[in-house]
Amino acid sequence: xxxxxxxxxxxxxxxxxxxxxxxxxxxxxxxxxxxxxxxxxxxxxxxxxxxxxxxxxxxxxxxxxxxxxxxxxxxxxxxxxxxxxxxxxxxxxxxxxxxxxxxxxxxxxxxxxxxx
Amino acid sequence: xxxxxxxxxxxxxxxxxxxxxxxxxxxxxxxxxxxxxxxxxxxxxxxxxxxxxxxxxxxxxxxxxxxxxxxxxxxxxxxxxxxxxxxxxxxxxxxxxxxxxxxxxxxx
Numbered sequence: 001x002x003x004x005x006x007x008x009x010x011x012x013x014x015x016x017x018x019x020x021x022x023x024x025x026x027x028x029x030x031x032x033x034x035x036x037x038x039x040x041x042x043x044x045x046x047x048x049x050x051x052x053x054x055x056x057x058x059x060x061x062x063x064x065x066x067x068x069x070x071x072x073x074x075x076x077x078x079x080x081x082x083x084x085x086x087x088x089x090x091x092x093x094x095x096x097x098x099x100x101x102x103x104x105x106x107x108x109x110x111x112x113x114x115x116x
Numbered sequence: 117x118x119x120x121x122x123x124x125x126x127x128x129x130x131x132x133x134x135x136x137x138x139x140x141x142x143x144x145x146x147x148x149x150x151x152x153x154x155x156x157x158x159x160x161x162x163x164x165x166x167x168x169x170x171x172x173x174x175x176x177x178x179x180x181x182x183x184x185x186x187x188x189x190x191x192x193x194x195x196x197x198x199x200x201x202x203x204x205x206x207x208x209x210x211x212x213x214x215x216x217x218x219x220x221x222x223x224x
Contacts, residue, residue: 034211036211045203045215045216045217045218046160046203046205046215046218047215048212048213048214048215051211053211059211059212061212062117095159099211099213101148101207101210102150102165102166102169103150103162103165103171104152104160104162104205106159106160107159108159109159
């Protein structure tokens with residue numbers, strides 16, 4: 001059974017780069033599926049940030065595309081998110097997920113606060 | 117970008133009542149629509165995929181219908197554990213996906 005676990009700083013300063021990693025267990029990333037990031041500001045709805053295929057092809061939300069980079073490290077069986085030039089509006093719970101056409105399998109989420 | 121609009125924003129009902137939640141797409145998404153349930157402090161849980169297929173382990177009181185631009189999630193008889201926030205999600209231009217803004221189902 002696949003499990004995903006997010007990790008990274010819980011506090012990021014404005015204008016800096018938010019960096020998170022998602023460790024995957026119970027399934028090899030290189031075997032297939034899309035792997036992605038979704039965020040949820042406090043008290044608000046879900047926003048898809050972007051996804052990466054196991055081959056390395058990336059797909060981003062057009063509204064965030066200029067600031068987002070998603071990469072995969074198959075040797076460590078993990079994938080990562082970088083979001084640059086953050087502001088308070090980027091404060092959210094960030095979820096990593098395995099994406100298939102039928103369902104998303106979610107990590108537990110990690111809260112990232114943008115504040116000086 | 118396909119926009120999903122959910123209504124109502126908040127639905128107040130009592131246990132045992134029937135709940136009807138709506139999701140409307142700005143353009144056709146065929147049957148490529150899913151419904152998720154989210155409780156406080158938890159990740160969303162898949163209820164319905166491809167508009168009308170219940171996910172594994174989901175009780176029969178949950179059902180989905182619709183195609184094209186108009187979709188409905190129905191809970192036939194509300195249980196106390198059903199009060200939560202519900203999101204629709206489309207995948208018609210896979211692997212790009214979008215979510216609706218959510219409907220909060222609260223106890224009346």
